[in-house]
Amino acid sequence: MKFKDIVFRTRSYRRFDQSSRIDQGTLEELVDLARLSASGANRQPLKYLIFNTPEDCARIFPSLVWAAYLNDWNGPEEGEKPSGYIIILGDKTIAEGFGVDHGIAAQSIMLGATEAGFGGCMIASIRREQLRNELHIPERFEILLVLALGKPVENIIIDRIKDGDVKYWRDDNKNHHVPKRSLDDLILKF
Amino acid sequence: MKFKDIVFRTRSYRRFDQSSRIDQGTLEELVDLARLSASGANRQPLKYLIFNTPEDCARIFPSLVWAAYLNDWNGPEEGEKPSGYIIILGDKTIAEGFGVDHGIAAQSIMLGATEAGFGGCMIASIRREQLRNELHIPERFEILLVLALGKPVENIIIDRIKDGDVKYWRDDNKNHHVPKRSLDDLILKF
Numbered sequence: 001m002k003f004k005d006i007v008f009r010t011r012s013y014r015r016f017d018q019s020s021r022i023d024q025g026t027l028e029e030l031v032d033l034a035r036l037s038a039s040g041a042n043r044q045p046l047k048y049l050i051f052n053t054p055e056d057c058a059r060i061f062p063s064l065v066w067a068a069y070l071n072d073w074n075g076p077e078e079g080e081k082p083s084g085y086i087i088i089l090g091d092k093t094i095a096e097g098f099g100v101d102h103g104i105a106a107q108s109i110m111l112g113a114t115e116a117g118f119g120g121c122m123i124a125s126i127r128r129e130q131l132r133n134e135l136h137i138p139e140r141f142e143i144l145l146v147l148a149l150g151k152p153v154e155n156i157i158i159d160r161i162k163d164g165d166v167k168y169w170r171d172d173n174k175n176h177h178v179p180k181r182s183l184d185d186l187i188l189k190f
Numbered sequence: 191m192k193f194k195d196i197v198f199r200t201r202s203y204r205r206f207d208q209s210s211r212i213d214q215g216t217l218e219e220l221v222d223l224a225r226l227s228a229s230g231a232n233r234q235p236l237k238y239l240i241f242n243t244p245e246d247c248a249r250i251f252p253s254l255v256w257a258a259y260l261n262d263w264n265g266p267e268e269g270e271k272p273s274g275y276i277i278i279l280g281d282k283t284i285a286e287g288f289g290v291d292h293g294i295a296a297q298s299i300m301l302g303a304t305e306a307g308f309g310g311c312m313i314a315s316i317r318r319e320q321l322r323n324e325l326h327i328p329e330r331f332e333i334l335l336v337l338a339l340g341k342p343v344e345n346i347i348i349d350r351i352k353d354g355d356v357k358y359w360r361d362d363n364k365n366h367h368v369p370k371r372s373l374d375d376l377i378l379k380f
Binding site for chain 1: 192211222227231233296302335358
């Protein structure tokens with residue numbers, strides 16, 4: 001797959017075929033992509049938790065906040081939930097701050113997931129204390145991002161932005177529309 | 191190229207064939223990859239400046255701090271300097287903070303640069319006021335990252351980390367060594 005196609009297909013998916021499981025080896029390979037990605041001052045302070053059993057997925061799901069702009073939707077229903085998770089932690093014994101390391105790592109993982117036939121969503125809106133307690137995550141680790149993964153079942157359409165409204169929305173056929181700014185809006189000249 | 195190969199080849203390069211120029215169209219395509227990448231709450235607050243003339247590159251270079259761990263090296267010499275730059279700005283009229291959007295965007299750009307035959311370095315250590323003055327960047331934009339790009343001429347070797355020492359170093363043959371943590375060190379279980 002050409003790299004631009006990988007980027008184009010790497011949308012933020014929130015509905016999955018929950019019966020399509022992600023094996024442990026695939027999750028480990030995705031973390032390896034993050035491992036090989038850039039880290040500020042090469043500190044490499046990120047650590048990872050990976051989960052793929054239905055039982056573990058059920059422990060994580062309640063701590064996640066889904067799709068803030070979809071007011072009448074509280075996240076994927078049973079049958080359409082993620083079948084795997086990668087949780088990115090920041091090890092505070094290695095660095096005080098994590099800069100954008102977790103953004104770099106998460107993007108490598110999500111792009112790699114696309115090539116492997118999966119997809120998902122980077123979630124920063126997390127009930128952190130609930131998740132920490134549920135998974136017994138020690139205080140030395142900051143919970144940075146949860147990457148929800150699975151076999152996507154939703155159709156995502158990129159629209160041209162109108163009147164600066166960035167809110168994604170769903171049409172009557174359950175297509176998920178994402179307004180994106182144009183390239184002309186993004187490249188500035190002074 | 192397989193995606194893992196793209197990730198593996200996307201090293202932080204700091205020495206380039208300065209005579210190999212990057213055309214405007216390539217830089218625009220790289221920004222388009224960032225445009226199509228995830229953004230927190232889809233706000234898309236990032237803006238971009240792109241430069242590829244020798245004159246513009248010479249204006250940007252003095253504001254960059256290179257390779258903090260290489261004490262006896264102040265950055266690439268004439269002939270080995272970057273031949274293009276993408277500067278990532280945060281538009282404060284769109285968002286108050288930028289989360290890890292610029293990490294996500296920068297990773298898409300650097301991976302795309304690899305596929306296009308280029309390489310470079312994400313630089314966060316920037317003399318920001320000097321760069322702002324030189325390029326007349328209005329105060330409404332936060333300077334987030336400078337991506338220095340070019341045709342790499344350095345050989346980078348990934349080493350296994352020893353005794354937790356993350357400092358990259360150069361050997362007598364000018365190979366650049368980068369110690370990376372092992373996958374076993376990164377994937378935790380509680």
